[in-house]
Amino acid sequence: MxxxxxxxxxxxxxxxxxxxxxxxxxxxxxxxxxxxxxxxxxxxxxxxxxxxxxxxxxxxxxxxxxxxxxxxxxxxxxxxxxxxxxxxxxxKTRRCRVDQELIEDLEIDAMMIHTLELMGVQRAQELLEQETRQGGEGEKFFCVGHSVVGYYLNDYPITNLEGHRGKKIGAEVLATFLPxxxxxxxxxxxxxxxxxxxxxxxxxxxxxxxxxxxxxxxxxxxxxxxxxxxxxxxxxxxxxxxxxxxxxxxxxxxxxxxxxxxxxxxxxxxxxxxxxxxxxxxxxxxxxxxxxxxxxxxxxxxxxxxxxxxxxxxxxxxxxxxxxxxxxxxxxxxxxxxxxxxxxxxxxxxxxxxxxxxxxxxxxxxxxxxxxxxxxxxxxxxxxxxxxxxxxxKQGQNFITVTVNGQPFTLFNTRQLTVLQALGLLEFNPRELLGRNGKDLRFTLNGKPKTVYGELAKPAVITVNGHPANLKTVINDKDIILVEKAVPGKDAVARVADILGNLPVNAQSCCLLNGQPAGPEQLISPGDVLEVTLTPTPAEKPSPQPGPAASALQGKPIQVTVNGQAILMEGKSEYILIDVFNYYEPDITQSSGMVEIKRNGNAVEYTETLQDGDVIEIRW
CATH class of the missing domain: 3.30.420.40 (ATPase, nucleotide binding domain)
Structure with a gap:
């Protein structure tokens, strides 16, 4: 050389x-x-x-x-x-344990884990600053690094939380600060x-x-x-x-x-x-x-x-x-x-x-x-x-300036900073990164458990310089970080009519909620017992068996297939889709509130005329 x-x-x-x-x-x-x-x-x-x-x-x-x-x-x-x-x-190094309650049976993803780490770093900083305030120092600290000592699922140690389900997750975090x-x-x-x-x-x-x-x-x-x-x-x-x-x-x-x-x-x-x-x-x-x-x-x-x-x-x-x-x-x-x-x-x-x-x-x-x-x-x-x-x-990269949601911040650059570390330094509330799904509504329908699911939360959206990013994205000097807070989902709400869908039914006479007659607009509460009996209205009941002359006037019987079951329809000169329910009783315990009906593979209206040999599919 x-x-x-x-x-x-x-x-x-x-x-x-x-x-x-x-x-x-x-x-x-x-x-x-x-x-x-x-x-x-x-x-x-x-x-x-x-x-x-x-x-x-x-x-x-x-x-x-x-x-x-x-x-x-x-x-x-x-x-x-x-x-x-x-x-x-x-x-200054501080070690602390943080825990987060979860919605039942929610799968744990990377965002939840990273947010848990951020909560740990912020908790460690709170502990450190409390100590310095008690000592009369009032010192300001920068977090220059952290590591996860261990994770916990329902209070039991676990190597990797991702993909698991549980009611509570935890992490023990070791964070290092510089005054x-x-x-x-x-x-x-x-x-x-x-x-x-x-x-x-x-x-x-x-x-x-x-x-x-x-x-x-x-x-x-x-x-x-x-x-x-x-x-x-x-x-x-x-x-x-x-x-x-x-x-x-x-x-x-x-x-x-x-x-x-x-x-x-x-x-x-x-x-x-x-x-x-x-x-x-x-x-x-x-x-x-x-x-x-x-x-x-x-x-x-x-x-x-x-x-x-x-x-x-x-x-x-x-x-x-x-x-x-x-x-x-x-x-x-x-x-x-x-x-x-x-x-x-x-x-x-x-x-x-x-x-x-x-x-x-x-x-x-x-x-x-x-x-x-x-x-x-x-x-x-x-x-x-x-x-x-x-x-x-790293000449010239001692401190970096980033903008978070329109506000500029100067950060001590000890190594490659990520969005996660930057939000930790800026005291961003990590709970705003996790949206809570709406609560499910659980009740009993015709003797079987029924669940109407709450609305899913809208997750937080992170961008760096206008490009999609996540908590592990590396940031540089003059980067612009935007964080849209997560939006919680709405709790599940259901009326009696939502469970019945568009079925032809006299609600007063065939719907009992906790043993009492229930109207279609009545709200269902968690733990309620709903009993539904599908009884055709008088206008929809089959006519008496006609004689030979009447039979000629009313037309011939037709046979259709409903969800694989052969149905013989007779007694009318013309049959429309809604008449099917006089012969076929669906299992409404599988209802999710919306019904989809197809005739010969195509969408169909309730008033459409049926033909002999038609194939009807009813799905919830």
Missing amino acids: AKITFDENNALFALDIGTRTVIGIVVSMAEGHMKVLAQAMVEHQSRAMLDGQIHDIPRVAEAVQKVKAELEKKLKAPLQKVAIAAAGRSL ASVVNSLYTVLARVGLEPLYLTLEPIAASEVIIPEQLRLLNLALVDVGAGTSDIAISRDGTITAYGMVPTAGDEITELVMETLMVDFMTAEQIKRSLWQGQDIRYQDVLGTEVTVACEEVMQMIEPAVENLASEIVRHILDLNGQTPPKSVMCVGGGSQVPSLVDRIAEKLGLIQQRVVIRNRSNISNLVDVKKKDLAGPEGVTVVGIAAVAAR
């Missing part, structure tokens, strides 16, 4: 502002590959950051300024824009040193970008970025990063244990911790000025409780994010991952062989070329390269 020199048009500046260090890197991009042009690292001289959170803006800005100045000196060029990442300590104040503090630090934010991502997303590239995300993998203040986690499965999490313990807890036990200041304890991997005796000066030599094994025994606790917390969070199932492999980055025995303990607790839990460094980044520099070549230098990689791929 040809040598690449600094060019502001194809170079990208990235910063990893961590709890212990600030690492800056400038990479050039060509043909999909990155090359490190310059890099610098500065350690915080005080605890200006705790657990990945900026506490002292001026001092953090001072460290960033030193990194910026060193890079500009190496490049002999000014730096103006930078890509950064929010630390995992900023992530707006984190973004504000990072941007304030940049403004103090004359830098503009080019792109903002999350640290676990950045590390995943280069350690678990897209071609590996079909596998169920876990990435753990063990820093000084936090251990960030990302889970891949089914071609994407499905969940993010954070363990509020990391390398600093081990350092603090060394401080207390050996009576040293924080920086000395940090140096002792970092030298453990060498396996040699360690010389240091305690706070009383005494020169001390301690065996590496002795320090390892000393920090064993902290390492054990860190491994346990990491494993617990991995299992929570991955549905209580161990991933196929765990990839560790960050300076804290080099603590002796940590990866072995993680493997043991997950039930994985040791070769499945590994430390990754820059040599494992496939699109990073010409890796010759020894500085920051280990796991501590991975995340900053990931920040640059994410920014290069």
Whole structure:
């Protein structure tokens, strides 16, 4: 590959502002590959950051300024824009269970499942905001990802709800949020040193970008970025990063244990911790000025409780994010991952062989070329390269603006957003996506159960930029989303006349509703008992058997077939369709309120004249 020199048009500046260090890197991009042009690292001289959170803006800005100045000196060029990442300590994760009552025997479809997920995300956000209000924070949060831990059908766990029927569905949702104040503090630090934010991502997303590239995300993998203040986690499965999490313990807890036990200041304890991997005796000066030599094994025994606790917390969070199932492999980055025995303990607790839990460094980044520099070549230098990689791929897409039902919204773009995620961020009521079918009317007709079905609901209609869409449709900057709320169906209503259809009947004399005579306009209520007896009116009753002369005047009998049954019609000079019901009694218990009659395969009126041999079909 040809040598690449600094060019502001194809170079990208990235910063990893961590709890212990600030690492800056400038990479050039060509043909999909990155090359490190310059890099610098500065350690915080005080605890200006705790657990990945900026506490002292001026001092953090001072460290960033030193990194910026060193890079500009190496490049002999000014730096103006930078890509950064929010630390995992900023992530707030909440887990909650939501349930939804269903209409009986309704088949569960994808829309219902996705809506249930949205309800879970919103419920998790409500819980988080309630906690912050109680604490007096009043913080605003962005949902940056969620995963479904499990589904439930009638309170029983189930793998996939789609296609099933039941009275209640449920989901346990794990949602991750980022407080707006984190973004504000990072941007304030940049403004103090004359830098503009080019792109903002999350640290676990950045590390995943280069350690678990897209071609590996079909596998169920876990990435753990063990820093000084936090251990960030990302889970891949089914071609994407499905969940993010954070363990509020990391390398600093081990350092603090060394401080207390050996009576040293924080920086000395940090140096002792970092030298453990060498396996040699360690010389240091305690706070009383005494020169001390301690065996590496002795320090390892000393920090064993902290390492054990860190491994346990990491494993617990991995299992929570991955549905209580161990991933196929765990990839560790960050300076804290080099603590002796940590990866072995993680493997043991997950039930994985040791070769499945590994430390990754820059040599494992496939699109990073010409890796010759020894500085920051280990796991501590991975995340900053990931920040640059994410920014290069999504440059200019940090926040996106979409319009929902005519109202514009700005959304934090952490990954490919879908309509479902956007509606969750915008506090859209998920119940408006599901229409309730009208209630069925159930009663008894001539001793048999009868049901008149309620009207079906009109489902919600979603479009993106005028094209049909659904909750899983990916959205982009400036998209226009329209959501037409679902329309509930009307409850079933039936009168006595609706059940009788157009049959010739004296309703007062042949219809009993709950034992009382019922008129054709009387409404039927759930649980009613309707009894119908089809009795021809006097004008429609067969005439007495005529004598020979009368028979000649009234014509000959005819034979027709009604629903496969042969009927002999006699006693009249002419027969019309309605006369059929004097000889044939239909089963009105199968009525749905509408009757369809055909004569010789064609539609027919009740007054049409019948001919011998006609075939009549009566259907409900």
